[in-house]
């Protein structure tokens with residue numbers, strides 16, 4: 175961190191769909207980034223995805239060609255948390271949407287990161303208070319920092335205050351999100367699904383029920399939402415874009431927290447059981463050529 179408190183070093187834990195985008199975003203605005211994943215293969219895929227995305231920005235004139243290597247040069251891949259979080263100002267965890275995995279990661283991060291570093295979680299819906307609960311007093315450093323896919327393009331970061339999150343942590347998370355060029359909203363009470371995932375899930379649930387009822391093809395359900403409401407993607411194609419495994423985990427959490435209105439429909443459970451995870455596996459509600 176600089177003398178005026180500006181963030182310089184960032185660790186992103188989890189190099190999947192979201193972690194790779196968050197790392198790219200942070201490196202693009204000039205932060206030094208360590209990107210950690212337990213899987214070396216996932217790290218390779220993440221760096222390739224970042225390269226592809228940077229190429230798209232170059233093609234559309236939003237980035238200079240020589241910035242590509244500079245940005246990639248600011249991202250250091252790693253498979254171990256302890257060394258990667260040394261000296262960082264901000265940690266953003268983007269590992270699987272499972273409380274036990276988040277606990278394991280937060281415990282390891284807190285043991286090795288500087289005491290003043292803020293610990294952001296990109297969870298879609300889990301309780302920030304529950305995620306921070308393994309850290310005792312350290313829970314004051316834990317804050318929801320919910321990015322949207324693709325993190326490099328979507329304009330919002332939803333900040334979520336856990337019961338123990340300090341005002342200082344929240345303010346620094348807000349400053350960090352703004353340093354990435356994002357708008358913010360603050361969910362003041364730690365309620366599963368916050369603002370965005372609860373709203374999004376309602377629309378998505380209806381689309382899944384309509385599919386099960388045989389009301390229309392996936393294409394027409396999506397087309398209806400795209401053209402009637404000007405959404406850039408329909409709810410089923412958006413599921414494929416998010417990853418159906420992450421989507422199912424998120425709905426499972428919302429169901430546990432808020433009850434029947436979020437019970438994951440069988441059509442979604444079956445997709446995940448069959449390994450059809452959407453774009454990341456090549457097949458979901460649609461064929462993505464995988």
Ligand SMILES: CCCCCCCC(=O)CC(=O)SCCNC(=O)CCNC(=O)[C@H](O)C(C)(C)COP(=O)(O)OP(=O)(O)OC[C@H]1O[C@@H](n2cnc3c(N)ncnc32)[C@H](O)[C@@H]1OP(=O)(O)O
Pocket residue numbers: 226227228230231234297298321322323324326327328371374375378406407412416420421424425
């Ligand atoms: C229970 C609920 C919980 C569920 C699970 C968890 C989910 C969460 O917790 C939270 C979430 O993320 S919810 C999902 C939020 N995201 C969305 O809704 C995305 C909707 N889609 C879009 O905005 C556009 O289709 C999108 C921006 C993606 C693409 O735009 P287009 O459709 O217009 O397609 P393109 O023509 O391909 O792209 C337009 C311009 O953008 C450039 N581009 C696209 N992707 C890029 C990328 N990844 N990197 C760099 N550039 C990119 C593309 O090159 C093009 O540029 P121009 O040629 O200059 O126009």
Ligand SMILES: NC(=O)C1=CN([C@@H]2O[C@H](COP(=O)(O)OP(=O)(O)OC[C@H]3O[C@@H](n4cnc5c(N)ncnc54)[C@H](O)[C@@H]3O)[C@@H](O)[C@H]2O)C=CC1
Pocket residue numbers: 187188189190191192193210211212213216267268269270271272275278279296297298299320321322323415416417420424
């Ligand atoms: N997919 C999406 O559109 C969005 C997802 N989220 C949230 O972001 C988080 C990550 O989601 P995705 O990126 O979709 O998941 P993903 O499945 O694409 O990636 C998760 C990554 O975490 C890694 N990982 C697992 N355990 C780990 C550990 N102990 N240490 C380091 N790495 C570990 C996995 O190897 C994997 O590469 C979840 O909490 C999800 O709910 C939030 C916004 C949007």
